[in-house]
Amino acid sequence: MAKVKRINLGLQGGGAHGAFTWGVLDRLLDEEDIEVAGISGTSAGALNGAAFKAGTVTGGREGARAALDGLWHRMGAVGDMRLSSWFGLVSPGQVAQALEFAMPYSVTETWSRMVSPYGYGPFYKNPLEKVVDALDFDCVCAEEGPALFICATRVRTGKIRVFSGTEIGTDAILASACLPSVFQAVEIDDPETGRVEAYWDGGYTGNPALFPLFHPELPEDIVVVNINPLERDEVPKSPQQIHNRINEISFNSSLLRELRAISFVQRLLSDGRMERGEMQRVLVHMIADDPLMRSLSSATKMLPMPIILDRLKAAGRAAADGFLAAHKADLGLRSSVDLQAMFG
Numbered sequence: 001m002a003k004v005k006r007i008n009l010g011l012q013g014g015g016a017h018g019a020f021t022w023g024v025l026d027r028l029l030d031e032e033d034i035e036v037a038g039i040s041g042t043s044a045g046a047l048n049g050a051a052f053k054a055g056t057v058t059g060g061r062e063g064a065r066a067a068l069d070g071l072w073h074r075m076g077a078v079g080d081m082r083l084s085s086w087f088g089l090v091s092p093g094q095v096a097q098a099l100e101f102a103m104p105y106s107v108t109e110t111w112s113r114m115v116s117p118y119g120y121g122p123f124y125k126n127p128l129e130k131v132v133d134a135l136d137f138d139c140v141c142a143e144e145g146p147a148l149f150i151c152a153t154r155v156r157t158g159k160i161r162v163f164s165g166t167e168i169g170t171d172a173i174l175a176s177a178c179l180p181s182v183f184q185a186v187e188i189d190d191p192e193t194g195r196v197e198a199y200w201d202g203g204y205t206g207n208p209a210l211f212p213l214f215h216p217e218l219p220e221d222i223v224v225v226n227i228n229p230l231e232r233d234e235v236p237k238s239p240q241q242i243h244n245r246i247n248e249i250s251f252n253s254s255l256l257r258e259l260r261a262i263s264f265v266q267r268l269l270s271d272g273r274m275e276r277g278e279m280q281r282v283l284v285h286m287i288a289d290d291p292l293m294r295s296l297s298s299a300t301k302m303l304p305m306p307i308i309l310d311r312l313k314a315a316g317r318a319a320a321d322g323f324l325a326a327h328k329a330d331l332g333l334r335s336s337v338d339l340q341a342m343f344g
Helices: 015-028 044-075 092-101 103-114 117-123 129-133 170-176 239-270 290-295 306-330
Strands: 005-011 034-042 147-154 160-164 186-190 195-201 221-225 283-287
Touching (some): 005 015, 015 044, 015 221, 044 170, 147 170, 170 186, 170 195, 283 306
Parallel strands (some): 005 221
Antiparallel strands (some): 147 160, 147 195
């Protein structure tokens, strides 16, 4: 029997594009000799991580698969524009382009920049609340199963807060996914500050945060599932393209800072300028499909249409399959991401 390879997962946020991560996790569950020991997730990554853990606790691998399927079927019922039959004839990239320049989306985008989510008064309701409430939080917060960390941003200080254990509930996950132009800030008691704090999307300060995974009881390997493309060759020129690229850069910046720090520490360790006992060795891997994600935009992040979710899931499975074929043997031995080249 093959030796079990224990890994941690870093799950990025990205709205409906998180269905790509659904596909990645679905494929990883096929590998009996891979065990997920820790998960750090933000926004859609927090939802995926919570569903994965809850399902694992109740029913092992098949339980995790069923919980993820249930999560994304509920997501597909949020904001469905009933255009699935037409969009089923075109690629996700064509859908993104059509939505970007469609009048209803343009009006909604303009409205969101002119009207605060607080302007709805008593009519305001977060559409994700029902989706999140359906999670089994007894299992999400259980001691067994993978360690789970959820990231959100304190509005007052601009600092990250990482929720874990019994701190994780509906509000923590809604906070992690709270885009301030769309949702009202989520208010939660904070034992660190001794006050009720307002929170926005965790992507501003950790997308995802990797440092919670540096615990000595967790494995050295961190597999980051990228939703936001790190690079685009073309200079964005239309208002939609500019807004989309600003969004991507903003939500990648915290991850890149952590990866740069990891690269620096690993270089000190390999050069002998730091004792190995002082810092843990970290092996970094990434699963992504940047060509696909570059063909999409912030428009498709906000509209979880079932036909697009299913195609993103299929793309995630394919990307994970490619990663496993190329780098499964690297797990536990070496990084498959060349951080020095990335930051050289």
